Every structure is written in C-alpha cells, then in structure tokens.
Amino acid sequence: MNKAQVIHRLGPPDVMQWQDWPVPDPARGEVRLRHTAIGVNFADTYHRGGVSHPWKVDEPPVVIGFEGTGIVEGVGDGVTGFRTGDRVAYGIPPLGSYSEVRNYPADKLLHLPDTLDDRQVAALLMKGMTAHYLLHRTYKVEPGDTILVHAAAGGMGLILCQWANALGATIVGTVSTPEKVEAARAAGCHYPVVRPHANFVDVVREVTDGEGCAVVYEAIGKDTLQHSLDCLRPMGVCAAYGHVSGPPDPVDIIQDLGRRGSLFITRPAIMHYVARRSDLEWTARDLFKAIGEGILDANINYEYPLKDAVRAHRAIGSGKTLGATVLIP
Ligand SMILES: NC(=O)c1ccc[n+]([C@@H]2O[C@H](COP(=O)([O-])OP(=O)(O)OC[C@H]3O[C@@H](n4cnc5c(N)ncnc54)[C@H](OP(=O)(O)O)[C@@H]3O)[C@@H](O)[C@H]2O)c1
Known part of the structure; x- marks a missing residue:
C-alpha cells in the first residue's frame, strides 16, 4: 500500500x-x-x-x-x-x-x-517560477536597478538574489541573523542587512543616493511592509508576495501609496501567473x-x-x- x-x-x-x-x-x-x-x-x-x-x-x-x-x-x-x-x-x-x-x-x-x-x-520549480514572474513580469528588473529582497537567505530569497544578480541588478537584502549574511552574499546580494540591527530603509537610501529602489520583494509582511514602502523610489513597485511574520496591516492608497510617490503595490500569486x-x-x-x-x-x-x-x-x-x-x- x-x-x-x-x-x-x-x-x-x-x-x-x-x-x-x-x-x-x-x-x-x-x-x-x-x-x-x-x-x-x-x-x-x-x-x-x-x-x-x-x-x-x-x-x-x-x-x-x-x-x-x-x-x-x-x-x-x-x-x-x-x-x-x-x-x-x-x-x-x-x-x-x-x-x-x-x-x-x-x-x-x-x-x-x-x-x-x-x-x-x-x-x-515552484520558487523558481515565482522568482521568474516576480523578476520578469510583476516588475521587469533591468541592469542597474536597485532592488530590495527581504529574507534574502530564505528559500525564495536565495533564488531571487541569484537571478536578479544575473540580470544586472544591485541587491539590498535583509536577513535576521549575522549567520545568514554570508549565504545571502554568496547568492549575489550586494548589501546584506541584518534586521533589526541595521535600518534597511537607510541602507537603500544610501545605496541609491537618496532616490529609493525600483522594487521591493516583500515576503515578511506585518513586521516590514510599511518600512518597505519607505524604500521605494517614486512609481516604485512593492511586490508583497508573502507574509511570513503575519498578514500586514491594511494599506491606505492615499496616505501610504500616493503620499510616498505614486507607488504600486500588488499581492501576486503563482497560480495566476x-x-x-x-x-x-x-x-x-x-x-x-x-x-x-x-x-x-x-x-x-x-x-x-x-x-x-x-x-x-x-x-x-x-x-x-x-x-x-x-x-x-
Ligand atoms: N505569492 C507567491 O506566488 C509565493 C510563491 C512562493 C513563496 N511565497 C511566499 O514567500 C514567503 C517565503 O517563502 P520561502 O519558501 O522562501 O520560505 P522559507 O525558505 O521558509 O524562508 C522564509 C524566511 O522568512 C524569514 N522570516 C521572518 N520572519 C519569520 C517568521 N516569523 N517565521 C518564519 N520565517 C520568518 C526567515 O528569514 P530571516 O531569518 O532572514 O528573516 C526565513 O528564512 C512565504 O510567505 C511564502 O508563502 C509566495
């Protein structure tokens, strides 16, 4: 049997x-x-x-x-x-x-x-197809873009870093412990940041000369989403594809998206893509x-x-x- x-x-x-x-x-x-x-x-x-x-x-x-x-x-x-x-x-x-x-x-x-x-x-397969649509369709990453990848040493994070690096992006990635820094770096993450010891918003602003990043790959949800929006350049994209820390608080389209610079937010899922x-x-x-x-x-x-x-x-x-x-x- x-x-x-x-x-x-x-x-x-x-x-x-x-x-x-x-x-x-x-x-x-x-x-x-x-x-x-x-x-x-x-x-x-x-x-x-x-x-x-x-x-x-x-x-x-x-x-x-x-x-x-x-x-x-x-x-x-x-x-x-x-x-x-x-x-x-x-x-x-x-x-x-x-x-x-x-x-x-x-x-x-x-x-x-x-x-x-x-x-x-x-x-x-599942994580790779997810990374594919996130990097090519939800937001099309171009050489020279700066992107933020949360949980950069997790299953999804390592794949996103490897592929985005091959596409020519500059990658800021967050991890929760110093031990995970090397794994993220080995996968192509240029600026691994240990949350909450370093403020990833400041790091993104510094790396982009104050402009903000093109896209945030947001898998943590409740603990980070509002700060992730602070990292985006005008018209930047928040791809909120996961919520490992719990569902994020509701987003106000006027206060949270409009005021910060005509941002886009989406909750993408592999099944639809x-x-x-x-x-x-x-x-x-x-x-x-x-x-x-x-x-x-x-x-x-x-x-x-x-x-x-x-x-x-x-x-x-x-x-x-x-x-x-x-x-x-
Ligand atoms: N929408 C889609 O199409 C799609 C497809 C695939 C995956 N996902 C989602 O993406 C997320 C990540 O998936 P994964 O396969 O990469 O997971 P994983 O390999 O288990 O990695 C998750 C990482 O999240 C971080 N984390 C932060 N807070 C956490 C908490 N409270 N509990 C557990 N982990 C926590 C940890 O990294 P640090 O210690 O560095 O913070 C952990 O390594 C999940 O929410 C999953 O459902 C969505």
Missing part, C-alpha cells in the same frame, strides 16, 4: 500522520505518478496550520504539498502528452505531493529535462534554462525522508532554515 502524510485536522506539524493512502486509477485527464522528490514550501505550513488552505475544513483527510518530481506510472483517458515512464515535475496545486504516489492533472504537468536532477527541480498552459510552459522553460546554465543553485540544505515531514515543518516554522528543503519518499 502507498503511504502519505495525511492530515485529519488543521494544527501543528504533528497533525501530519504517516499512514496508508490508497490511490485510485487516474481519472480522465490525470496522470498517476510515483514521486522521486518533493519540494517543501512555506505555504505548506499555512495549508497544514490553517492560516490559509485551498480545501474545506470539513474535507479531511487530505494530503498537503504542491511541488514534486516523479515518474509516470499510468495515464487516464484523454491524456496525450505523457506516457508511462516519463520523468515529470509540477509546482502548483492541486495539493497532494506529501505522498509516495498521487494522481495529478496532465494539463499542469511538465516534462523534466534529462539534464536536470529530480531533487534540484523539486526544490526549485501560470494559469494559462502557455504561460506555465514558457516560465518553466526559462527556469530550466537558468538552472542548466548554472544561474540558479537549488541550495538544498535540508533533506528529510518523507516519513519525517513533521521535522521538516518544525524547522521551517522556526524561521531558522537557510535555503531549500526537500522530502525524499
């Missing part, structure tokens, strides 16, 4: 239980796949703990997770692009990746290039190319057996992790 980390109620990491998980034959349009590696994302803790979850509370038992690589074991009716034995990857819902075997819609699935390693892609199959494909193609060219390193610093997912969640919930975490079935 296949096993999975099954959740019967919302709660702390140990609500995940390692138990038998029967998987039916794939339905029409679905592929059945056996995971080779599973990506762990901060959002998984929201889905487990109840901060936000794309399933109804009366729906459990459920299996969380939405990123992984695997081998196709069977295809449902109507599937044309995939065959048994194909190496595949995915990085968007539906949930269910914390499992040995699952069914997944073929129209959201990607072929895994032969040259790329399963673990590398499981660690990078890759909802069309064509967008998913070109985003993934660019990402796979960047991985292949060595622009992006997965920085897999934590690897747990899938049966130990509880430990992985305790670690990322502590905020002390550095880089990516993967689960191995």
